[in-house]
Amino acid sequence: MNFFSHYVFFYSSIACVFCRRSHMTCDEGRPCQRCIKRSIGHLCHDEPRPDAKKVALNAGENKRPKGSSIATTTTANNNTTAATINMMNHHLNNSNGKLALTFTSDSMGDELTVINDFLEDISSTHNKKLNNSNSNHTTITSSKDKFFLTAADPQDGKLEDRLNEVINAKYEAGFLKPYNYVSGYARLQRYMDQHMSSSSRQRILNVMGTFRPTFRDVAQALTDVDLILVEEAFERLLLDYDRVFSAMAVPACLWRRTGEIYKGNKEFASLIDVPVEKLRDGQLCIYEIMEEDSTVNYWEKYGNIAFDPKQKAVLTSCLIKHQTKGVVMPSCFSFTIRRDKYNIPTIIVGNFLPIEIQP
Secondary structure, eight states: OOGGOOOOOOOOOSSSSHHHHHOOOSSSSSOOHHHHTTTTTOOBBBBBOOOHHHHHHHHHHHHOOHHHHHHHHHHHHHHHHHHHHHHHHHHOOOOOOOOOOOOSHHHHHHHHHHHHHHHHHHHHHHHHHHHHHTSOOOOOOHHHHHHHHHHSSSSSSSSHHHHHHHHHHHTTTTEEEOOOOHHHHHHHHHHHHHOOOHHHHHHHHHHHHHHHHHHHHTTTOOOOOOOOOOOOHHHHHHHHHHHHHOOSSEEEEEETTTOOOOEEOOHHHHHTTTOOGGGSSTTTTTTSSBBBBHHHHHHHHHHHHOOOOOOOOOEEEEEEEOTTTTTEEEEEEEEEEEEESOOOOEEEEEEEEEOOOOO
């Protein structure tokens, strides 16, 4: 008795385009289970195969004399290509050239629309080749088309190379942009104009003038893709400090080099009397919670070691503003600079220990 006689295996006679490309078994579902597991179910579709009769006809034609085989093979290939294009259009387009399906998410609909347009470009290119076999036509795809196809099926290779390939395609499509530090410096400028004396402003500007040449030399060689990879490293550091801050009993927070606070623990939120949620995504800046002299002191010490790889930590003191009562609290203050691979300060981590002054 055959062991497999009681089992029924359901395999699709036509594999989807991604299963066929990877030489993997496909099921009858659309999207198939393999595409669903790879999170590309919305891109899953069939890639029709030539008719068995046409394949047999082509095989028979190969036995004919060479003089007649060229014309017969050309006709068979033309019919196969036309059938492929018609089936793509049948599955993806309705009579008006729009998608027949509706989507809860507009972005998903837009994504499939772009892929639909891409396939239409392929169809038109095939038609041109049929009409003029001697001319060479190249399919020009937009950057968005390239990103969707790259994300769905990146080339084989190391994980880092594949990640860089997807990031480059996403950047070229306009979906990734570096962090806008210009707005951070503009925010600092507005704060200094409104809340600080001219002498304090001048001292801070002098500090920025000292490290500006070094910063300019490094920044000139960086591309937008490099800055995007730096921003990715910044996001990973934020996740790491989630665990660090949750285990710390010392008031602490971290901010960007322009001063926007992006993470803080509950002890620091309690110290300055704000909700923890306000210590995220740059809602507060480090210079907004310090008294003016302390702000100037911080910028001067930061400027002295900002681009010095031999130094990264400073121990000093400051006066912190209580955000509700409006009083200032003396604190022991230390900060550590975390730099990226280009030696540019990415994150500054600060610890604060309030000092109780005895009467």
